[in-house]
Amino acid sequence: MATEAxxxxxxxxxxxxxxxxxxxxxxxxxxxWKTWTWAELLHEVQxxxxxxxxxxxxxxxxxxxxxxNRARLYWSILAAQCLGAxxxxxxxxxxxxxxxxxxxxxxxxVAIVEDQEQVDKLLSIQDQLPLLRLVAYEDPRGLRDYPQxxxxxxxxxxxxxxRELGSGEAIAPRFADxxxxxxxxxxxxxxxxxxxxxxxxxxxxxxxxxxxAAAATVAADGLDETDEVVAYLPIAWxxxxxxxxxxxxxxxxxxxxxxEPETVSEDMFEIGPTFYFAPPRVLENLLTRIxxxxxxxGRAKRWLFDRFMTVxxxxxxxxxxxxxxPLHGRLLYGLGEALIYGPIKNVLGFSRxxxxxxxxxAIGPDLFSFFRSLGINLKQFYGQTEAFLYIxxxxxxxxxxxxxxxxxxxxxxxxxEGGEVQFRSPGQFVxxxxxxxxxxxxxxxxxxxxxxxxxxxxxxxxxxxxxxxKDVGKLQDGAMFAPKYIENKLKFFPNxxxxxxxxxxxxxxxxxxxxxxxxxxxxxxxxxxxxxxYQELAALPQVYDIVRGHIRQxxxxxxxxxxxxxxxxxxxxxxxxELDADDGELTRTQKVRRAFVEDKYAALxxxxxxxxxxxxxxxxxxxxxxxxxxxxxxxxxxxxDDASARAEALAA
Amino acid sequence: xxxxxxSLAMSLAPMAPAMAHVAPAALASKPLLAVENVxxxxxxVKALSDVSFDIRAGEIRAIIGPNGAGKTxxxxxxxxxxxxxxxxxxxxxxxxxxxxxxxxxxNGIARTFQNVALFKGMTTLDNIMTGRALKIRSSFLRQLxxxxxxxxxxxEHRRKVEEIIDFLEIQAIRKTPVGKLPYGLQKRxxxxxxxxxxPRLLLLDEPMAGMNLEEKEDMSRFIVEANQAFGTTIxxxxxxxxxxxxxxxxxxxxxxxxxxxxxxxxxxxxxPQVIDAYLGSGE
Numbered sequence: 001m002a003t004e005a006x007x008x009x010x011x012x013x014x015x016x017x018x019x020x021x022x023x024x025x026x027x028x029x030x031x032x033w034k035t036w037t038w039a040e041l042l043h044e045v046q047x048x049x050x051x052x053x054x055x056x057x058x059x060x061x062x063x064x065x066x067x068x069n070r071a072r073l074y075w076s077i078l079a080a081q082c083l084g085a086x087x088x089x090x091x092x093x094x095x096x097x098x099x100x101x102x103x104x105x106x107x108x109x110v111a112i113v114e115d116q117e118q119v120d121k122l123l124s125i126q127d128q129l130p131l132l133r134l135v136a137y138e139d140p141r142g143l144r145d146y147p148q149x150x151x152x153x154x155x156x157x158x159x160x161x162x163r164e165l166g167s168g169e170a171i172a173p174r175f176a177d178x179x180x181x182x183x184x185x186x187x188x189x190x191x192x193x194x195x196x197x198x199x200x201x202x203x204x205x206x207x208x209x210x211x212x213a214a215a216a217t218v219a220a221d222g223l224d225e226t227d228e229v230v231a232y233l234p235i236a237w238x239x240x241x242x243x244x245x246x247x248x249x250x251x252x253x254x255x256x257x258x259x260e261p262e263t264v265s266e267d268m269f270e271i272g273p274t275f276y277f278a279p280p281r282v283l284e285n286l287l288t289r290i291x292x293x294x295x296x297x298g299r300a301k302r303w304l305f306d307r308f309m310t311v312x313x314x315x316x317x318x319x320x321x322x323x324x325x326p327l328h329g330r331l332l333y334g335l336g337e338a339l340i341y342g343p344i345k346n347v348l349g350f351s352r353x354x355x356x357x358x359x360x361x362a363i364g365p366d367l368f369s370f371f372r373s374l375g376i377n378l379k380q381f382y383g384q385t386e387a388f389l390y391i392x393x394x395x396x397x398x399x400x401x402x403x404x405x406x407x408x409x410x411x412x413x414x415x416x417e418g419g420e421v422q423f424r425s426p427g428q429f430v431x432x433x434x435x436x437x438x439x440x441x442x443x444x445x446x447x448x449x450x451x452x453x454x455x456x457x458x459x460x461x462x463x464x465x466x467x468x469x470k471d472v473g474k475l476q477d478g479a480m481f482a483p484k485y486i487e488n489k490l491k492f493f494p495n496x497x498x499x500x501x502x503x504x505x506x507x508x509x510x511x512x513x514x515x516x517x518x519x520x521x522x523x524x525x526x527x528x529x530x531x532x533x534y535q536e537l538a539a540l541p542q543v544y545d546i547v548r549g550h551i552r553q554x555x556x557x558x559x560x561x562x563x564x565x566x567x568x569x570x571x572x573x574x575x576x577x578e579l580d581a582d583d584g585e586l587t588r589t590q591k592v593r594r595a596f597v598e599d600k601y602a603a604l605x606x607x608x609x610x611x612x613x614x615x616x617x618x619x620x621x622x623x624x625x626x627x628x629x630x631x632x633x634x635x636x637x638x639x640x641d642d643a644s645a646r647a648e649a650l651a652a
Numbered sequence: 653x654x655x656x657x658x659s660l661a662m663s664l665a666p667m668a669p670a671m672a673h674v675a676p677a678a679l680a681s682k683p684l685l686a687v688e689n690v691x692x693x694x695x696x697v698k699a700l701s702d703v704s705f706d707i708r709a710g711e712i713r714a715i716i717g718p719n720g721a722g723k724t725x726x727x728x729x730x731x732x733x734x735x736x737x738x739x740x741x742x743x744x745x746x747x748x749x750x751x752x753x754x755x756x757x758x759n760g761i762a763r764t765f766q767n768v769a770l771f772k773g774m775t776t777l778d779n780i781m782t783g784r785a786l787k788i789r790s791s792f793l794r795q796l797x798x799x800x801x802x803x804x805x806x807x808e809h810r811r812k813v814e815e816i817i818d819f820l821e822i823q824a825i826r827k828t829p830v831g832k833l834p835y836g837l838q839k840r841x842x843x844x845x846x847x848x849x850x851p852r853l854l855l856l857d858e859p860m861a862g863m864n865l866e867e868k869e870d871m872s873r874f875i876v877e878a879n880q881a882f883g884t885t886i887x888x889x890x891x892x893x894x895x896x897x898x899x900x901x902x903x904x905x906x907x908x909x910x911x912x913x914x915x916x917x918x919x920x921x922x923x924p925q926v927i928d929a930y931l932g933s934g935e
Binding site (some may be wrong): 029030031032142144259260262263266 | 810811814815817818821823824826827877881
């Protein structure tokens with residue numbers, strides 16, 4: 001990017017002069033893609049900005065943007081920035097109360113909304129928002145009979161007024177003047193983060209910083225004006241604003257808005273983006289879709305699919321990462337590309353994909369390698385709205401499911417004594433809006449941001465995120481103990497359904513195990529072992545052996561990570577019953593309620609630590625019909641006895 | 653008929669304001685269609701006897717009645733599918749001796765069916781496009797060549813169809829074969845096909861049968877919007893009394909083939925004969 005532009009309006013002018021004829025934005029209406037070139041986009045944004053200016057929008061005022069990914073809502077963000085006003089995008093599915101809080105908190109004077117649904121919401125909370133003086137809507141449908149009275153206007157009317165003011169000039173002097181007055185220190189946008197605890201926080205992002213950060217990642221991923229994205233993520237989410245909006249304006253690539261939220265998959269297919277982001281759950285849905293389609297396919301196609309997916313698993317990732325692959329592997333993979341991988345990628349709209357990212361939560365290794373083995377350059381990054389956006393990212397060819405890569409360009413990362421990840425990034429937020437207290441809580445004295453996540457750097461310098469920092473404890477000898485990290489590793493084995501690890505402020509780590517009745521029952525059947533109940537199966541010595549084998553594997557993995565090596569599992573017990581939400585042991589979303597379990601099974605935990613070989617437990621259970629009963633059992637407590645593994649690891 | 657009694661009782665409850673429908677200026681306008689003393693016999697069975705009512709331009713007119721009251725037969729007479737044994741159907745004041753479905757269609761009467769009647773193997777788009785068949789001017793041969801005027805015309809029709817797809821919010825199923833769609837969406841596509849005719853009078857035979865509450869609300873919205881935005885006159889048969897009371901300007905009530913009441917929802921609701929027909933005439 002050969003420009004000194006430090007605000008988005010200046011970038012718009014830059015692209016409109018540099019490659020005026022290239023596509024800047026697309027939107028599908030009435031089944032047809034409408035494209036705006038950079039020159040046309042400039043013209044539209046100029047009209048909108050002048051129209052808004054005429055309607056009284058001034059520098060420094062806050063403008064709420066509420067709706068799905070409509071082209072004109074993106075223009076509105078840009079137009080507000082042209083006026084020096086501050087856009088505040090808000091999730092369209094926010095309920096009226098939530099919206100009232102956000103609009104009042106951000107002191108918005110103007111709201112630009114998508115449709116009648118949002119207008120109705122705003123009208124219902126109008127009396128709580130004395131500052132709100134103008135609501136402009138994008139889609140007039142259903143709004144015909146609404147009293148207009150200066151408060152409610154169509155965006156069309158604003159653009160038409162602005163067009164008159166611009167009087168047909170490519171760049172009206174008034175607009176050029178406004179754009180020239182924007183500064184890099186200006187607040188570029190306020191992004192509200194949902195905040196799982198407490199009220200949402202308005203993250204203030206400065207224009208100059210945002211552009212500097214975007215320029216760095218655009219360069220790192222080699223994005224330029226020939227790239228294409230489909231903007232389907234919520235406008236109000238930092239990820240969309242960075243990956244699509246900011247990167248598009250920096251690199252000059254084209255952003256396409258889907259017709260409707262429900263048509264994204266067809267729109268992806270028609271556009272064929274070259275850059276793509278999807279959170280793991282979207283990728284999971286895509287995988288499910290492929291699998292269901294394959295189940296419905298004919299026998300020959302299914303056979304081909306299975307055959308070539310084996311080939312892909314064997315060679316695909318190596319070829320993608322440029323590692324040496326024997327000739328027959330390349331030939332087979334090439335055949336698979338023609339017959340299977342190519343067509344699948346085509347259906348998903350991934351044929352032209354050069355870079356794809358996923359982030360937001362831990363991604364299952366199988367899911368991750370499925371897409372990578374098809375030849376899709378899927379990578380992980382770790383980011384936050386406060387970092388705007390990247391903290392760490394995987395460079396091409398250095399991809400592993402369990403890491404999130406080395407620090408992103410220009411980002412400094414440090415791990416505190418307590419294991420918390422802290423960073424300083426080029427796009428770093430300025431403050432939380434009107435919330436000095438929480439800003440101070442988040443920023444350190446030397447300008448780093450506390451993420452609240454615990455992590456560490458592995459031997460290759462890649463960051464691994466373990467858990468939320470508050471859940472991470474220490475063993476008595478000071479070694480780090482991250483329960484969720486260990487439990488996830490255990491649950492990765494199909495035979496283990498649930499695991500609870502203990503160890504904070506104790507001598508060593510122990511674990512409760514729930515076996516998976518289906519998987520282990522299957523194994524028992526194949527080996528001619530009979531069992532009558534879960535309890536009986538769980539108590540079998542052979543099952544203990546299987547689980548011990550899995551735990552040893554986990555211990556070996558832990559040993560390979562110097563930070564985690566102290567937290568090897570020493571003893572375990574296989575519970576006589578499955579942890580159940582009905583008994584209060586799990587939440588309704590199937591997450592372990594750690595404190596409750598610790599309290600309920602206090603005697604069993606004590607036995608794990610006092611060296612006993614068995615422990616008698618009697619627990620109350622709730623049957624499915626609501627009756628209560630007791631299950632009693634003498635549980636065997638097993639030692640993992642990992643001396644050999646430890647020695648092996650030390651020798652290596 | 654306890655089921656109907658329950659739904660009638662429900663209809664007495666105040667309705668959600670979003671669904672409330674303000675009668676347009678239709679009440680004063682002249683009849684678009686008049687049913688004059690229509691009787692219909694199938695052998696010895698008297699499906700309709702001496703029924704008269706009119707449909708005014710711009711209104712939403714409902715025909716209700718218990719099962720077997722002759723509602724669908726009435727609709728079939730209106731669009732010329734059945735020929736009344738005696739009496740007439742007059743369109744714009746003109747009595748047609750031999751009203752046929754094709755003639756009715758050319759006169760701007762479109763309809764949907766109780767059991768969805770779409771081309772299952774064709775896409776949503778193509779099904780709605782068939783609604784444009786009567787509007788196509790170019791010859792079959794020219795259409796085959798797809799050049800010049802014929803191509804321009806096809807583009808124009810496609811634009812109209814896309815407007816309807818947008819109106820009914822079915823963009824996501826544009827290219828899906830309708831056989832694969834759930835029932836509620838098929839009903840919506842069928843409405844789309846009828847709207848594609850740009851009808852003056854739209855006959856809807858139980859547009860909400862088998863739908864859940866949300867789908868019913870959507871459908872009600874589309875019916876009201878079609879009436880208001882396109883000025884389409886609508887006549888509908890519907891079993892959900894709550895929906896009917898909300899939607900309609902005027903209601904005709906049939907029982908055993910006879911008209912027992914005709915008037916605004918309030919008038920019909922208070923009519924003792926209607927209450928009898930629905931609740932049974934007591935002990």
